[in-house]
Amino acid sequence: xxxxxxxxxxxxxxxxxxxxxxxxxxxxxxxxxxxxxxxxxxxxxxxxxxxxxxxxxxxxxxxxxxxxxxxxxxxxxxxxxxxxxxxxxxxxxxxxxxxxxxxxxxxxxxxxxx
Amino acid sequence: xxxxxxxxxxxxxxxxxxxxxxxxxxxxxxxxxxxxxxxxxxxxxxxxxxxxxxxxxxxxxxxxxxxxxxxxxxxxxxxxxxxxxxxxxxxxxxxxxxxxxxxxxxxxxxxxx
Numbered sequence: 001x002x003x004x005x006x007x008x009x010x011x012x013x014x015x016x017x018x019x020x021x022x023x024x025x026x027x028x029x030x031x032x033x034x035x036x037x038x039x040x041x042x043x044x045x046x047x048x049x050x051x052x053x054x055x056x057x058x059x060x061x062x063x064x065x066x067x068x069x070x071x072x073x074x075x076x077x078x079x080x081x082x083x084x085x086x087x088x089x090x091x092x093x094x095x096x097x098x099x100x101x102x103x104x105x106x107x108x109x110x111x112x113x114x
Numbered sequence: 115x116x117x118x119x120x121x122x123x124x125x126x127x128x129x130x131x132x133x134x135x136x137x138x139x140x141x142x143x144x145x146x147x148x149x150x151x152x153x154x155x156x157x158x159x160x161x162x163x164x165x166x167x168x169x170x171x172x173x174x175x176x177x178x179x180x181x182x183x184x185x186x187x188x189x190x191x192x193x194x195x196x197x198x199x200x201x202x203x204x205x206x207x208x209x210x211x212x213x214x215x216x217x218x219x220x221x222x223x224x225x226x227x
Contacts, residue, residue, distance in 0.1 A: 006157075099213025
């Protein structure tokens with residue numbers, strides 16, 4: 001079975017551009033998470049979905065960040081008017097049912113904002 | 115504030131040595147703890163998940179322990195190999211409304227042939 005996949009793997013954006021990052025969780029996984037990982041740091045939580053419901057978005061750093069999972073499978077993280085401080089690796093993870101089940105991570109999208 | 119700390123930040127050992135990586139957490143009301151490895155430029159690979167009711171979990175040459183009362187977890191790697199070189203991250207899960215993992219900054223392990 002396929003693991004979590006993310007696209008694109010690398011994204012270069014000019015400051016002020018909008019970007020959209022995609023996550024395909026493991027098939028059948030109910031819970032989906034987005035994390036942001038700065039260089040040399042551990043991942044930090046952004047937002048969490050259970051099926052299509054966004055249950056926690058407390059980690060989103062500003063209102064320029066928006067995430068959706070309209071059909072309860074694929075998720076998109078959108079960043080509007082990108083800033084240099086948004087440069088990071090964006091990781092997606094999924095777990096089978098409960099968020100407290102083992103989380104499985106995708107390869108990440110490395111975003112560089114020039 | 116719930117925090118996870120990993121010391122040391124980097125570790126270099128010769129091949130074949132047994133080693134221990136340390137993880138500490140500030141809040142003992144932990145639900146479970148997960149250990150990951152991350153290779154350069156890659157995502158996280160789950161190694162072991164320890165529930166709060168467990169004291170240890172084993173997978174191959176890896177053994178993870180959990181001591182809630184002291185706020186500590188250790189990852190023991192037996193007979194280390196160059197292929198074990200990676201960054202090892204521990205992450206804590208707390209109950210309640212929080213579904214997210216809280217990560218340490220990781221320990222970068224280098225195993226020299």
